[in-house]
Amino acid sequence: MTDYQEYLEFLYSAVEAQNKKHIELSESTSLVADLGLSSLEVMEFIEKIEDHFDISIPLNILPDVNTIGDLATKVRELNL
Amino acid sequence: MLFDKFQTMAGFQAELAERKVEPFGAVTEKILSATEGVVQGRNVILAGTNNYLGLSFDPRCIKAAQDAAARWGTGTTGSRLANGSFTEHQALETEIAQFYGKDHAIVFSTGYTATMGMCATLAGPGDVILLDADSHASIYTGVKLSGAEIIRYKHNNPEDLAKRLRRLGDRANQTLIIAEGIYSMLGDVAPLQEIAAVKREYGGYLFLDEAHSMGVLGETGRGAAQAAGVEADVDFFAGTFSKSLGAVGGFCVSSHPELEAIRFCISSYIFTASSSPSIIASTREALRIITAEPQLRERLWENANRLYDGLKSLGLPVGPSASPVVAVEMENRSRTIDCWKALMEAGVYVNLVIPPASPSTNFLLRNSVSAAHTSAQIDTIIAAYASLKTTGLITSTQAA
Known part of the structure; x- marks a missing residue:
């Protein structure tokens, strides 16, 4: 089982291409407020994660996801 | 504030008003036929409806x-x-x-x-x-x-x-x-x-x-x-x-x-x-x-192919195959709005589509074809797009 920190590291690398403002990423970085991702870009990011871990991330979880840390927690739960 | 989330949309509306363009909710003042109407004071060919078989006026x-x-x-x-x-x-x-x-x-x-x-x-x-x-x-x-x-x-x-x-x-x-x-x-x-x-x-x-x-x-x-x-x-x-x-x-x-x-x-x-x-x-x-009357479908597809082939021959990015919906994809919002306005001035009403209504970050000039369009009307639509190229509003490279 991959632990939370490893999920986090993957998410940092996966979102780097969309980090247009070149801000320093942390688990509290907000996908929308800090990174400025549009809804379409959030979905592209989600697809990268799904393909990497061979999981499907339900849209239902997205209202609870604000930060990279939130997403790492959800992905970890889905991949258990 | 309750209304903060609407500021982006309000700003966009203000931009459109300043440019004297009303692509959304354009008011049709008169319907002349299944394919012609008076929209915002102009006689236009309706190329942005879903009246595929033209039956609204049958x-x-x-x-x-x-x-x-x-x-x-x-x-x-x-x-x-x-x-x-x-x-x-x-x-x-x-x-x-x-x-x-x-x-x-x-x-x-x-x-x-x-x-x-x-x-x-x-x-x-x-x-x-x-x-x-x-x-x-x-x-x-x-x-x-x-x-x-x-x-x-x-x-x-x-x-x-x-x-x-x-x-x-x-x-x-x-x-x-x-x-x-x-x-x-x-x-x-x-x-x-x-x-x-x-x-x-x-x-x-x-x-x-x-x-x-x-x-x-x-x-x-x-x-x-x-x-x-x-x-x-x-x-x-x-x-x-x-x-x-x-x-x-x-x-x-x-x-x-x-x-x-x-x-x-x-x-x-x-x-x-x-x-x-x-x-x-x-x-x-x-x-x-x-x-x-299956001939209505045949007529629709004749028109769809005519429009698709015409826009494609202009070098516009119109998707992989002909369809009654022929969308021209563009990257630049301001230029897409200019094109929509120029098409209206040329007597052609199409749909302007912006994200998230479009399926990507691109903007669309969405054209739809009807069985009721005449070949001459389809050619007028194609000619209006050709004028966009002539005036430099659109090029094959600016689109897509």
């Missing part, structure tokens, strides 16, 4: 509507479950079921409430919905209301659908798979043979929205599934009366007898007034016409 449909209004009154003033089920509504349900060769049908007041209501009701908590990423807003709204687990598959990608069904394991055969026949913004057709094959392999139920493909595709106009020869794999067909049939309303047909029980569970069916009898009557007449 004298037989108009007569049927007039007669029904005289006989039944202007409205039902009630829900289908209360006082709003007239024999006209029941007759249309029988006829739309027969049209699809199915035993069961529900008629809704709009296409939006049909797809939204069915998607909100068919799957519930504990079930899974797999929907195409580019699904219509009514489908997204419906699935959100369902309480089911919602998973997107990549647009028109049967391999991605299969992958996601595989991941579901034992839950796959309890999954509602949602696709559309023709996608409304780009006019692309779903690969239904492949999607049906995936469903046969993994199980599940297939819900197909034929809103833009009914009357347009298939030997008898039943849509994309008929054209692909996979109607037996579709559990639920949904569609609308507001496009090929030239009126307003929606439907769902199915072989599953459970549809009759489902009918009593759909909020958007129960808690809204039923369609006016005049609408139902013109829809019944239009359904009869599209069955009796």
Whole structure:
């Protein structure tokens, strides 16, 4: 089982291409407020994660996801 | 503040007002025919409707509507479950079921409430919905209301659908798979043979929205599934009366007898007034016409191919194949608005589409074709686009 920190590291690398403002990423970085991702870009990011871990991330979880840390927690739960 | 979230939209509206452009909700002051009108004071060719077969102005449909209004009154003033089920509504349900060769049908007041209501009701908590990423807003709204687990598959990608069904394991055969026949913004057709094959392999139920493909595709106009020869794999067909049939309303047909029980569970069916009898009557007449007159579809496709080939020959990015919807994709919002305005000034009304209504970050000049367009009108539309190139508003490289 991959632990939370490893999920986090993957998410940092996966979102780097969309980090247009070149801000320093942390688990509290907000996908929308800090990174400025549009809804379409959030979905592209989600697809990268799904393909990497061979999981499907339900849209239902997205209202609870604000930060990279939130997403790492959800992905970890889905991949258990 | 409550209104903060609307500031971006308010700013966009202000920008449009400053540029004296009103692409959204452009008011039609007069309809001259199925393909011509007066919009914002200009005589224009209507190339941004969904009047695929031109039946909105068919004298037989108009007569049927007039007669029904005289006989039944202007409205039902009630829900289908209360006082709003007239024999006209029941007759249309029988006829739309027969049209699809199915035993069961529900008629809704709009296409939006049909797809939204069915998607909100068919799957519930504990079930899974797999929907195409580019699904219509009514489908997204419906699935959100369902309480089911919602998973997107990549647009028109049967391999991605299969992958996601595989991941579901034992839950796959309890999954509602949602696709559309023709996608409304780009006019692309779903690969239904492949999607049906995936469903046969993994199980599940297939819900197909034929809103833009009914009357347009298939030997008898039943849509994309008929054209692909996979109607037996579709559990639920949904569609609308507001496009090929030239009126307003929606439907769902199915072989599953459970549809009759489902009918009593759909909020958007129960808690809204039923369609006016005049609408139902013109829809019944239009359904009869599209069955009796396949030449309308032939004419539609002649026009679709003419427009597609014309815009493609100008070097514009118009998608991989001809369709009654021909969209020109552009990257720059301001330039797209300029093009829309120039097209209006040239006497051509098309749809301006901006994200998130467009399926990517691109902006669209969405053209739609009708069987009622003349070849000369199609050529005028092409010429208007050619002028955009001449004036430098659009080039092959700026678009796409």
